[in-house]
Amino acid sequence: MLTVQAPDFSLQHTLECGQAFRWRKHPAAPGPSGEPIPVWYDGVIFGCAVRMRQEGETLIAQTLDPSLTAAHLRHYFALDLDLARVLASIDVDAQIRGAIAQFRGLRVLRQDPWECLASFICSSYNNIKRIEGMIERVSQAYGTSVSFNGFRGCTFPSPETLAAVPERHLRELGLGFRAPYLRATARLVAAGRLPLEQLKTTSYDVARASLMRCDGVGEKVAACVALFGLSHYEAFPVDLWMERAMRYYFRRRRVTAAKVQEFAREHFGAYAGYAQQYLYHYVRTARPG
DNA sequence: CGCCAGGTGCTGA
DNA sequence: TCAGCACATGGC
Numbered sequence: 001m002l003t004v005q006a007p008d009f010s011l012q013h014t015l016e017c018g019q020a021f022r023w024r025k026h027p028a029a030p031g032p033s034g035e036p037i038p039v040w041y042d043g044v045i046f047g048c049a050v051r052m053r054q055e056g057e058t059l060i061a062q063t064l065d066p067s068l069t070a071a072h073l074r075h076y077f078a079l080d081l082d083l084a085r086v087l088a089s090i091d092v093d094a095q096i097r098g099a100i101a102q103f104r105g106l107r108v109l110r111q112d113p114w115e116c117l118a119s120f121i122c123s124s125y126n127n128i129k130r131i132e133g134m135i136e137r138v139s140q141a142y143g144t145s146v147s148f149n150g151f152r153g154c155t156f157p158s159p160e161t162l163a164a165v166p167e168r169h170l171r172e173l174g175l176g177f178r179a180p181y182l183r184a185t186a187r188l189v190a191a192g193r194l195p196l197e198q199l200k201t202t203s204y205d206v207a208r209a210s211l212m213r214c215d216g217v218g219e220k221v222a223a224c225v226a227l228f229g230l231s232h233y234e235a236f237p238v239d240l241w242m243e244r245a246m247r248y249y250f251r252r253r254r255v256t257a258a259k260v261q262e263f264a265r266e267h268f269g270a271y272a273g274y275a276q277q278y279l280y281h282y283v284r285t286a287r288p289g
Numbered sequence: 290c291g292c293c294a295g296g297t298g299c300t301g302a
Numbered sequence: 303t304c305a306g307c308a309c310a311t312g313g314c
Binding site for chain 1: 303304308309310311312313314
């Protein structure tokens with residue numbers, strides 16, 4: 001069992017805000033003799049099956065895999081980040097203030113870039129429930145089995161593995177028109193033509209432009225991968241929900257995606273991506289005024 | 290049943 | 303540059 005100090009952190013908001021698709025929640029429930037069983041989440045990170053829960057300011061991970069360390073968890077959940085300072089920097093208007101008040105402790109994850117890229121290719125013109133199912137089926141079909149106490153999960157398959165999968169097979173897993181996109185991108189990455197790790201240290205503009213060379217990756221998916229997989233915190237993904245949130249700032253003016261990105265960077269600053277994720281979760285769940 | 294979904298690529302003005 | 307359209311599928 002691993003424990004990590006996690007001040008200013010909400011496991012629930014972090015895992016349920018729609019940035020990751022592979023965590024399975026077990027709701028809190030009364031146990032056999034009426035004692036409360038807390039909520040936990042099963043997932044697969046760094047190739048390890050893991051069961052996560054939070055007790056106060058402590059994050060607790062259970063795993064059978066000794067290769068998973070507290071340092072891995074601190075990195076994945078971005079616990080090294082001074083969240084108070086980040087939130088103070090983006091707390092610049094009434095709407096974002098409402099979102100922060102509601103979801104304080106939400107942190108932008110540092111997901112595996114390849115899994116993140118593949119996942120968000122699957123996300124286009126789709127809903128979260130079905131995206132989760134698609135990623136899960138791809139993992140079960142082509143990943144490696146890992147488990148913890150009755151939780152049987154699978155790693156997400158490597159680009160090399162997916163590059164060799166016929167498009168037809170991906171369609172049979174329900175990927176629809178995204179099947180050829182995922183396959184083509186897997187081939188690009190497997191061939192070393194898209195150095196995802198390197199894009200963590202380039203400028204956001206370089207990362208964004210590189211990602212958009214992939215089939216099925218446009219402005220929005222590139223921003224998601226840059227934010228959730230490459231820690232480019234200025235990235236500001238705009239989907240249908242965010243377009244609604246943006247009406248708060250643009251009212252009736254017609255705006256392009258580039259204009260929104262420019263506005264967000266100027267309005268919220270270097271951590272605009274954090275503002276995006278708080279607002280996204282807010283408009284989807286809290287129904288702001 | 291019809292509408293919707295963390296969009297993208299292509300086409301034609 | 304930019305509106306208009308097709309694209310697969312299942313959740314609700």
